[in-house]
Amino acid sequence: MGMITLMKRCMLLTFLLFLACNELPVGGDELRTRGDFEPQFLDLTLFSSFTEFKELNVGSSTNLALGMNDEYEARTMLSFEFPDTVYQGLDEIKMILNLKDNFNNDTLAFSIHLMDIEFNESEATWTRRSFDEMWLAPGGDFSEDSLRYGVAEADSVVLYFNYLELAQIQAAKGIILVPRDSGFCYFSSKEGGKAPRIELKKNETTLPILAKTDCHIVTGPEPALLDDWIGAGMVYRDFVKFNYDSLLDSSIAVYAELSFGCSEYFCHRDSLEIGVRQLLEPFSNFDTPTGPLITLKRIGVGDTLVTLDLVKYAQRIIDHPDSNFGFYIQITPQGIDVSRVKLVRGSYRLNIGYVLPPEPREF
């Protein structure tokens, strides 16, 4: 059987298959017997927006921030666990910190200091060394004299130590990197895959000692009363609440787009991710319980208008109008770096597209 004959014989089947694949709205009027599916659009009115902030521990961050400017300062704390107490005959003692290439790192001078008091990696902040205990001085308790100076540039920082300095590091509760210049840079943490490490070289054999704990601590400015900020490192969350409209009663929200303007960025990346979490209770403070992220979007640094899909929020307030407690807009993850975006006050718009649901089969 020739190909043409085969094609002729299959033509009907091919045609029927083609008709089975299309998505034409044939017979759509029958569906409309179950309801009026005219889409409606509604802008909810803004009830309130303001910024809440808090120093949060960022010990699980994949990055270690170091730097300062007029508003912020970030310090990096490290501790090492050495397998031996005394080392002899070493050819080389060096510490290596790998700079993250997904940040626009500044060339930054810094000093290394020995820490007087232990810190808890998963609890430490600028003002606290653990949940229960404050630093004697905010920003960490360390010896005033520096152990060594360094400059962060290129791909990595390599600092060489002598026996005496190694012994001091072994005896200390940790070391802290303190910026000595304006600018910011980001090292990889042990969670980021390339942990800070000390390498001890002896007779062509290198013993790497990875950081046992590493984290950074950040301090930053308080927002003014009328500022709407979101930020990471020093964490700023923007609380936003819209008034519920009874026009939405019993409807299905198909589309809900939150838009707002962004005016000022402080960020050493090309892009960042913005997420939204719904409040599960009426707002009380920064720690008001929230649900999981309901939307997450990557935006470019410099974008002046951001739109987020908030249909889950719209659906929730339609189902539970008395649970319209508002939501937090935030940078995600909150400890990834030291960054901040100023949102344009009054620019918030929540546009909801909805339909009335179909009638279930009735009899």
Added chain:
Amino acid sequence: MMSILVAFLINASVFSVNGIGEDLSVFRAPFLKAINIGQLGFTINPEYTLLAQDGDYRGIFWTNPLKFAISAPLLGGFSIMAGNLERFSQNYDIYVRDSSLQIHALGEGGIEEIYAGINKRLGNFDIVATGSFLFGNAWEIWNYTISGYTIVDTFLYRYRGRIFNVGVKHGLFSVAYEGFGQTRMIKLEQDTVMIDLAQRLTVGLYPRIGQWSLGLLYGHSFWNNDNYDSPHRFRIQALRGPLGVALMYNPWYIKDVNEYGVDVDYAIPLRNVGSAQLRMTIALRERDGVREFKFAPQLTLVLNELFARRRKQ
């Protein structure tokens, strides 16, 4: 490719979106074709439906569940029967487009039936009574899309019910009545609605003209519900040898849905086994400018005295 696979798995009468779906039991009589022998029957019934409206066409492939039927003679002129059917189909697959909204609604499932009955031969009369258990699940998935955002809404239905049939058949006529039908519809596992199914009277005349065996069937359904029509249905059939032709007029209980159809049957005897019956049904359903062409080939395989023959061996 996925849409083709889905289309093969679902039924799609666009009118099934209403009521409790397409009634697949019209013109069905409870009578046995052969009361003196045991029979085992299987029927498969794929379908292709072509929707047409305003010059647009859309086709759907689908197949009904396999039907199974068994009957066996007993002593004293009694025979028993049992089997399964799909009673109401709630399958559909419809798209709606607006300037800013697109809806894709998909319905699947329906009401199934398992029946059992008894037939008594009294002289030239067969008297039959059957009872059916109705059950099934159905769900509707509504996808709404606005500006690229899509959400899904789902309805779930569960059915449990029963219905009964009685009938009398003579060589020249038959009368069958179906009634006492009820099914409980549980919506979203919350609301329960008791549905009174239609009563149905079917009358048949079977004259012979020369070598042609004719059949004239009239059926009337009585719905106790103002939202639905109580339709009059007609079927005229002619049989000669292995060939049969039938014309049908089948208005639905859903208002203004009319169906016209043609059946062409061809029976093939299977030596020492039973018979196979091939049927092609072509039907047109329409309402308000929506036309649905149904092409449904059907294969029925009937095995005669399967167990008796094994005993003889």
